[in-house]
Amino acid sequence: MSILVTGAAGFVGMHLSKRLLEEGQTVVGYDNINNYYDTQLKRDRLDVLNPFDSFSFYEEGLADKEALFKVFEENQIDIVINLAAQAGVRYSLENPHAYIDSNIQGFTNVLEVCRQYEIKHLIYASSSSVYGANVKMPFSTSDEVNHPVSLYAATKKSNELMAHTYSHLYNIPTTGLRFFTVYGTHGRPDMAYYSFTKNIVEGNTIKVFNNGEMMRDFTYIDDIVDGIVRLLDKPPEADSSWDRENPDPSSSYAPYKVYNIGNNQPVKLMDFIETLEKHLGIEAKKEFLPMQPGDVKATYADIDDLQQATGFKPTTTIDEGLKKFVDWYKEYYSVKV
Structure with missing residues (x-):
C-alpha cells in the first residue's frame, strides 16, 4: 500500500512511518516543520526515515490546499493517516489562530482530498482532551464529549464531527483515535515528561501542577504505533444496528468509528516522577503549583472496543518506557549523569 502520513516529522508520525517502512509499505511523508518546538529534532526524526527507498517527503502545511492536492496528483495514495496538527493545550491559550489554521482549515483540506481521490481509509488523530469536564472513569467513546476545557480539545472534537459528515455524505471510511498522553523516544519537548527530564538533568526546579494530584493514562509510543497499524486494514463499516433514538457517539450508520488508544492503566503523576528520578x-x-487553565485532573482510557476490533493490548510498563526514554535522551543530548 501507499500511505500518506501527515505530521511525519512529528513524534508519533516518525515512529509510525518507520514501522510501516520496515513492514514494506510505501510512505509519503508530509510536514511543515513548524517552529512550535525545536526544528532540529524534527529534522533528526526525518533522518531516521530518509534511508528507506520507499519513503518520500513533502515539506508543506495542511492549510496549503494546493500543496496537499499536489501530493495526490504525484502519488497513488491508498490510505491517509492524519497526525499533523497544532498540538498543546496550554499553547492554545496563547495562539488560538494556529489551531484554527491547522486543526480546522487543515483538516478540511484533508477531508476534501480524501473525497476527491476516493481514499480507502482515513485514520486521524483526535485526543483524550475531548473528554474535557467529564469525570466518569474510565473515559468511554460512548460518553458524550460536549464540554471541552481548551480550544485544542474543541478543535479535536470538531475533527470528529467533520469526519462524520464526510463519512455520511461521501461514504469515506474514517477512524478517529483519541490518544492518551503518548511518551517515548524522540518525543515532544513540550510534554511534561520531556521538560521534567531536561530540568532535572540541568538542576532546575520542575513545576508540578495541581500539587501533584494528577493521574494520566501514559501510553508508550510503540504501543500507540501497534494500535494504529492494526487498524490499517480495518476501515469502519456502517453499523446497521445503530440506534437513532439512543445514538452511540463512537459509531454510526455511516462508515465512521472513534476509538480510545491508551494504556488503560492511569498512573499518579508523583509515581511517574519518582520513576523518572x-x-x-x-x-x-x-x-508545587495550582491547576493550570485548560488542564484536567485525570485521564483513563476505556479501550475495550479497540481490543475487540483489533486485539490491541499495550505491553510497555511505565518503568520500561521511561528507561527507554531516559537512555535515548542521554544519548541524543550527550548527557552524562
Missing part, C-alpha cells in the same frame, strides 16, 4: 539517578527539585 530512578532512571536518571537524580532527585528532582519540585515546585
Whole structure:
C-alpha cells in the first residue's frame, strides 16, 4: 500500500512511518516543520526515515490546499493517516489562530482530498482532551464529549464531527483515535515528561501542577504505533444496528468509528516522577503549583472496543518506557549523569 502520513516529522508520525517502512509499505511523508518546538529534532526524526527507498517527503502545511492536492496528483495514495496538527493545550491559550489554521482549515483540506481521490481509509488523530469536564472513569467513546476545557480539545472534537459528515455524505471510511498522553523516544519537548527530564538533568526546579494530584493514562509510543497499524486494514463499516433514538457517539450508520488508544492503566503523576528520578539517578527539585487553565485532573482510557476490533493490548510498563526514554535522551543530548 501507499500511505500518506501527515505530521511525519512529528513524534508519533516518525515512529509510525518507520514501522510501516520496515513492514514494506510505501510512505509519503508530509510536514511543515513548524517552529512550535525545536526544528532540529524534527529534522533528526526525518533522518531516521530518509534511508528507506520507499519513503518520500513533502515539506508543506495542511492549510496549503494546493500543496496537499499536489501530493495526490504525484502519488497513488491508498490510505491517509492524519497526525499533523497544532498540538498543546496550554499553547492554545496563547495562539488560538494556529489551531484554527491547522486543526480546522487543515483538516478540511484533508477531508476534501480524501473525497476527491476516493481514499480507502482515513485514520486521524483526535485526543483524550475531548473528554474535557467529564469525570466518569474510565473515559468511554460512548460518553458524550460536549464540554471541552481548551480550544485544542474543541478543535479535536470538531475533527470528529467533520469526519462524520464526510463519512455520511461521501461514504469515506474514517477512524478517529483519541490518544492518551503518548511518551517515548524522540518525543515532544513540550510534554511534561520531556521538560521534567531536561530540568532535572540541568538542576532546575520542575513545576508540578495541581500539587501533584494528577493521574494520566501514559501510553508508550510503540504501543500507540501497534494500535494504529492494526487498524490499517480495518476501515469502519456502517453499523446497521445503530440506534437513532439512543445514538452511540463512537459509531454510526455511516462508515465512521472513534476509538480510545491508551494504556488503560492511569498512573499518579508523583509515581511517574519518582520513576523518572530512578532512571536518571537524580532527585528532582519540585515546585508545587495550582491547576493550570485548560488542564484536567485525570485521564483513563476505556479501550475495550479497540481490543475487540483489533486485539490491541499495550505491553510497555511505565518503568520500561521511561528507561527507554531516559537512555535515548542521554544519548541524543550527550548527557552524562
